[in-house]
Structures are given as structure tokens and as C-alpha cells.
Amino acid sequence: MIVQTIYECRCHHPFDADELKEFADAARAHNIANGVTSFLVCEGDRLLQVVEGGTDAVTLTMRRITLDKRLRDVKVRLMTRRRARVFSSWALGVVDKDDREFRRILKNLNHKSVFDLNILDALKLMKRVSGRKYRVMDILERREQNTRPRALKAKSGLSLNEEIIGLRC
Numbered sequence: 001m002i003v004q005t006i007y008e009c010r011c012h013h014p015f016d017a018d019e020l021k022e023f024a025d026a027a028r029a030h031n032i033a034n035g036v037t038s039f040l041v042c043e044g045d046r047l048l049q050v051v052e053g054g055t056d057a058v059t060l061t062m063r064r065i066t067l068d069k070r071l072r073d074v075k076v077r078l079m080t081r082r083r084a085r086v087f088s089s090w091a092l093g094v095v096d097k098d099d100r101e102f103r104r105i106l107k108n109l110n111h112k113s114v115f116d117l118n119i120l121d122a123l124k125l126m127k128r129v130s131g132r133k134y135r136v137m138d139i140l141e142r143r144e145q146n147t148r149p150r151a152l153k154a155k156s157g158l159s160l161n162e163e164i165i166g167l168r169c
């Protein structure tokens, strides 16, 4: 069993690309070390994040997040025990309101903001965005591998997931 915590909070101002990269790199390193998986939606100064892993790891992560001076009004929206992770492929996936997949899925649901949804629907939306991104990345990766020379294929240790995360942040 794992624990999944979903919290929302505000940041003092919307993160720019450098700020996003700074905290996301640090957070990802912690999450990988602690076996935590996570997905974060940034909508301007409002954030919604899912944190999942072992009980101690999630408690430690939430403490780190709560103590982060860049964040305020941290409110846990849902804590559940689950058999399996929802975001097992993501050390920390991040989407912001300019993300195409995020906007498209939100629009299909006739909503302007993830905060218009109840928390279970918000989780479903995040799952769809992450799954969709993963599928798109999978296809891109296969395409890229088919056009890549063999020697390069063998060398590349990165999954496309990691590459895309790197790009986004």
C-alpha cells in the first residue's frame, strides 16, 4: 500500500521558468531518493500537487513542502491509501496553464481551471494529462529511436519522460 496526498497552495508570484527549474530539480532529486512520485499543476499563483509513496516518505515530503518559503496557504485536500501509484512514471511531472494537453483536456470538460473541479475529478484530470503526455512521449521516443543510428540508441540512458521533464522545467 502507498499513501497519496493531494494538497493545494499559493506561491507569492507565478514561477518563471528559472524558478520552476530550481525547485523542480531539487524536488525531483528528493523524490527519487525517497521513492516518491508526484504530479504538479501550476495555474498562475495557485498550485495543486499530488505526492505519493511510503507513509514516512510522503510525511517528510509534505513537511519539506510546508516549510518552503516560496509557498503559502498549504492545504491538504485529500489523503488516501492506495494499492498502486497513479503517477508511477513521474518523479515530478509539472504542467502549467499554458500546457497544450492540460488546456485541451480542461476545455473538453468545459472548465477554465483545475480548481473548478472537485478533488477527485481534479485527480482524474491530472491522471489523464500525465497519461496523455506519457503516450505522446512514448510515440515520439519510438519515432526518434527509429531514426537514430544504432550506436546512439545504445548510449542514451534517458527515457523520454526525463527528457521532457527537463525541457519543461
Ligand SMILES: Cc1cc2nc3c(=O)[nH]c(=O)nc-3n(C[C@H](O)[C@H](O)[C@H](O)COP(=O)(O)O)c2cc1C
Residues within 6 Å of the ligand: 022, 023, 024, 026, 027, 028, 030, 031, 038, 040, 047, 049, 051, 061, 064, 065, 068, 070, 071, 092
Ligand atoms: C511548488 C513546489 C513543489 C515542491 N515539491 C516537492 C516535492 O515533490 N518533493 C520534495 O521533496 N520537495 C518539494 N518541494 C520542496 C523543495 O523543492 C525543496 O525542499 C527545496 O528546493 C529545498 O531543497 P534542498 O532541501 O535540496 O535545499 C517543492 C517546493 C515547491 C515550491
